[in-house]
Amino acid sequence: MAAAPLRVIDFGRVSPLRSQTLWHAIAHGVSGGGPATLSLMQPAAPYVSIGYHVPYEDVDHERCSDAGLPVYRRMVGGGPVYLDDGQIFFQITVPVEDTPAVRSAAVAGLLAPAVRAFRAVGVAAVLEDHGDIVAGGRKVCGHGAGQIEGAVTVVGNLITRFDHAAAASVIRTPDEETSVELERLMRRHVAATPADPEAFRDAAVVEYTRALDRVAEFSHLTADELDALTELDERFTSPSWVEEPARRRGSTWRVKVKSGVWMAAAASGETRAALSVVDGRIEWARFADPMLNGAAAAVEDSCRGRTLGEAGLVLCRRGEPGMRLAGLLGDVEREIRR
Amino acid sequence: MPEVRQCDIPSDLYYWPEKHIWARPEDDGTIVVGVTDVAQHLAQNIISAMPKAAGRPAKRGRSLGTIESSKWVGPVTSPVNGEVIEANPLLGSDPGVINRDPYGEGWFVRIRVEDWAAESAELVTGDEGLAAYEAFLDAEGIDCGEAA
Numbered sequence: 001m002a003a004a005p006l007r008v009i010d011f012g013r014v015s016p017l018r019s020q021t022l023w024h025a026i027a028h029g030v031s032g033g034g035p036a037t038l039s040l041m042q043p044a045a046p047y048v049s050i051g052y053h054v055p056y057e058d059v060d061h062e063r064c065s066d067a068g069l070p071v072y073r074r075m076v077g078g079g080p081v082y083l084d085d086g087q088i089f090f091q092i093t094v095p096v097e098d099t100p101a102v103r104s105a106a107v108a109g110l111l112a113p114a115v116r117a118f119r120a121v122g123v124a125a126v127l128e129d130h131g132d133i134v135a136g137g138r139k140v141c142g143h144g145a146g147q148i149e150g151a152v153t154v155v156g157n158l159i160t161r162f163d164h165a166a167a168a169s170v171i172r173t174p175d176e177e178t179s180v181e182l183e184r185l186m187r188r189h190v191a192a193t194p195a196d197p198e199a200f201r202d203a204a205v206v207e208y209t210r211a212l213d214r215v216a217e218f219s220h221l222t223a224d225e226l227d228a229l230t231e232l233d234e235r236f237t238s239p240s241w242v243e244e245p246a247r248r249r250g251s252t253w254r255v256k257v258k259s260g261v262w263m264a265a266a267a268s269g270e271t272r273a274a275l276s277v278v279d280g281r282i283e284w285a286r287f288a289d290p291m292l293n294g295a296a297a298a299v300e301d302s303c304r305g306r307t308l309g310e311a312g313l314v315l316c317r318r319g320e321p322g323m324r325l326a327g328l329l330g331d332v333e334r335e336i337r338r
Numbered sequence: 339m340p341e342v343r344q345c346d347i348p349s350d351l352y353y354w355p356e357k358h359i360w361a362r363p364e365d366d367g368t369i370v371v372g373v374t375d376v377a378q379h380l381a382q383n384i385i386s387a388m389p390k391a392a393g394r395p396a397k398r399g400r401s402l403g404t405i406e407s408s409k410w411v412g413p414v415t416s417p418v419n420g421e422v423i424e425a426n427p428l429l430g431s432d433p434g435v436i437n438r439d440p441y442g443e444g445w446f447v448r449i450r451v452e453d454w455a456a457e458s459a460e461l462v463t464g465d466e467g468l469a470a471y472e473a474f475l476d477a478e479g480i481d482c483g484e485a486a
Contacts, residue, residue, distance in 0.1 A: 052404065052411045053386040077409035101478050102380050103410045131408060146411035250431055338385050338434055 005217035006209050007037040010201060013085070016047035020072045021232040022221075023091040023155065024148060027075075028232075029225040031149035035217075036094040038208045040201055046084035046163075048170050051077050051144060056243045060172040069170065073242050076146035076155060079255060082170045086161030088197045090114065090204055093153045094212070107131060107145045110154040113207035114141070118158075120203035121195040130259040138191035139258040158200050162192040171255055174265045178274045181284050185257045185276055252335040262336050266328040271321065273328040277336065280307050289321035299325070308333040342472045344483030346375040348441055352461040355474040357415040360441065361461060363454055368423060371402065372445040373414055376475065378437045379482040381407040387433040389414070389425035389447045396420045396449045398460070403446065405436065414446055418457040424448040 011022055019041050026037050048064055048071045050056070059071055059080050069082075083089075092110050099106040111127055118125035118133065118140070125135045133141035133156070143156040167190075168183035209216045221229065235241050254264040265274040276284040285300040292299065299318060303311035312329045315322035339346045347353070351360040358377035362370045378384065389403035396402055401413035402422065425447050428435055436444035451457055462470040475481070 051406070051409070053388055053406045075411065077406045077411045101480055103412070104382060104408055107408070107410060144409050144411075147413060338383070 003212075003214050004035040006205075006212055006214040007035045007219045008205055008216050009037060009039045009219060009221070011039065011041035013044045014041045016043045016045050016070055016083070017072065017233060017236060018229075019043040019047075019083070019089060020049060020074055021229055021236055023089075023093065023153060024075060024232050024236075025221060025225040025229040026091070026093050027148035027151040027153050028228040029222055030093045030095060030151040032224060034222065034225070036092070036098065036212055036214065038204060038216075039091045039093070040088060040204070042085055042088050042197070043083055044085060046082065046166065047072065048080060048082055049074050050080045050242075052146065053077065054080055058172055060170055063169050067166070067169075071242055072236050074144065074155075075148050076144035076153060078142065078144035080171055081142055082163065082167040083157075084163060084166070086159065086163065086192065088158040088160065088200065089155065090157065090201075091153055091155045092208060093151050096147055096150050096152050099152045103145075104131070106152060107143075107154055109211075110145070110152070111143060111156065113211040114156055114204060116207045117200055117203035118193070118195070120207070121199045123193040123195055125193075128259065132259045134258070135191065135193060138189055140191055140193045158195060158197060159190075159192045160194050160197065162190060164190065173255075173263070174253060174267070174272070174274055175286075177286055178263065178265060181274075181276050182255060182257070182263045185261055185263060185278075189258045189261050250335075252331045254332070254335050264332040264336060266331045266335075268324065268328060271324040271328060273325055273332065275308075275329075275332060277308065277332075282306055282308065282311055285311075287325050289324055291319075291321040308336075340468055342468055343475045343481040345379065345475065345480075346441070346482075347468055347471055349464055349468055351441070351467075352417070352458055352463045353467050353471055354415070354417045354461055355471040357417070359415055359417045361417045361458075363458070364448075367450070367454070369418055369420070369449045369451050369454065369457075370445050371414075371417060371447050371449055372440055373405070373436060375440050375482060376471075376480060378440045378444075380480070381405060381410070381412070382437075383407050384433050384436050387426075387429040387436060387446070389429060390422045391425055392423050394422045396422050396447070398457070405433070416449070417461055418449055418451045418454070420449045420451040420457075422447050423450050 115127045141156045145154045164186045173179040252266045260279045262277045272288040274286045308329050312326040315326040358374045384407045386406040396416040402416045
């Protein structure tokens, strides 16, 4: 018996809300026996999306409100992200029984055709071992994944234009300096790839049909999915959904810009540390402790270029405040390794 | 602890192999539920866990909460019907405990079951349970000694 076709739905430009709820409705449909589906869409306006487990307070709601950005919680993983019409979203949704049990293998397998689609439109993309899609060492595609009911969905985006300032500004940081450093890291490690969206879509269809050994069938939502969409529209705009069921952030704060590139901060009483860590080494640091007595800049300089462990040892030689800061660096290291 | 395809599978627990879930009846009549060594191996580095809160219903085959690893969010499936009476408070601050100790400190929720005698009949345990789990792992080609 021939395999079911790969359903392809290109929704075009849709509202920010629908750019989330449409593919969740597809997951519901695939879970109920519908065919594997490749979907694409472009949000017509900017907004912020947060991963299912992300604490609500990780978003700077004041800035979002000032900029008129709605915040929606998705049902797959990853952190808070700024999204706008410079990004074309794609989602591949398949029945859970059709994916490898090993989650990393499932995600890699479902992202691989997208990587080939990037390459087909002239972007020298590669899928790194840890799951990021990069070109020239810079991340060019955000992604998230998860099991929604009985379906597995992997989402990603073609970024034709990226607003680094907006992307950094919507993330709540301990202070303004940290926000500036976050934007600097984003500019260095996240890149847009101005490929033709239609060519990318066509290439994605070719690559996913080939990978899944199916024939493409351009289609639309079923009546059941449309019913689910109505419910999802309501749920995703409900404060109880957006603000809960987030876990609470501990005393350590972190943001992953790309694999190996982190912003992190920790505090205990009046002792505070904020850091950027790239490939295991501190690039930027800001320390505060009442007993540093104006030596903070020198202490920060002594840690730059070192691993967190090395910096901790250096700090321990600086007496009580240094030992307190070393403790915070230990907290940051544990958080980053998690 | 017995090993099945290099995965730790204690013989005294009850399992739903396809969902990689274990259940353990307690003296007070409640059931402690968690994910197996196989599940934590497949998930790899668990960065977040969100069990349902106490008071929420547990329905066999439905989600008891979710865990996240490597941008993947997946459900933890309930093996029984009943009511969640406690979520593991450690998971909020240390979700990695599921990787380190899935049958101990990494338990997920405690459930008050409606009818354990009937519920347990749907699960496998003892030597028969190990054999059933091994058959499933064989069929899926899963081995905890291999890099996930």
